[in-house]
Amino acid sequence: MIVRMDNVGIVVEDLAAAVAFFQELGLEAEGTGMVEGEWAGRVTGLPGQRVEIAMMRTPDGHGRLELSRFLEPAVAADHRRAPVNALGYLRVMFAVDDLEATIERVRPLGGAVVGEVVRYEDVYLLCYLRGPEGVLIGLAQELG
Template identity: 75%
Template sequence: MALKRMDNVGIVVEDLDTAIAFFRELGLALEGRATIEGEWAGRVTGLGNQHVEIAMMQTPDGHSRLELSRFLAPAVVADHRQAPVNALGYLRVMFTVDDLDDTLERLFPLGAQLVGEVVQYQDTYRLCYIRGPEGLLLGLAQELG
């Protein structure tokens, strides 16, 4: 049996509406919102009886999704949002954009902050890391040529 695809990347947030607005401005479309609760969901996550609001965001090409989750119960137990880029574990999501400068100009008013600086890798990419809503670490890349 072979792997078919990567379905989505999940990010836990405190403010679901703010996160949705940010990722919409980045270019993702809101595919849907739902409340997931009950013992059946907790059997998957190992959290027991849980209550979570989720929003599924889809990339413009339709191939990738970002699942934003806000846990109502049980309470959030850890916060890794300010971890540096060399921390162990899942760290960031990288998005390819048409125009890096335009994307940054649109995201800065929504609270995005540049982590380091925009750099160019050979004649292939312009890249940067930003902190988005709630300090989430995102990578942005613009293909060149």
């Protein structure tokens, strides 16, 4: 049985820009490091991998986001502009305290609303947002 979810991983080209974007959303930088060596290749099936990572933590301490920049091997595929009905990883959803203020804070860092901000009944304000490199993020503000 699963005990918990440790993190969600997102591969990026510009690690510093991605860290700055997620910090502006409210995540806290936990640390950076390199993932390399024979053991890492055995885990991922990518022998010789060298990956620079930054671990981000949600303010409540329960969620983590691992941002990765592959130095070796080269990135194999690019799914950043995939539409919301594409198969595979799509987005990470974050609860925010003020949706409009959050959008305004990340706009200078490349954040752009995909469709529009929508009110779901009297429960949530919701939107999808593209961040740096087209990474898709969901934002939800609980109403009431």
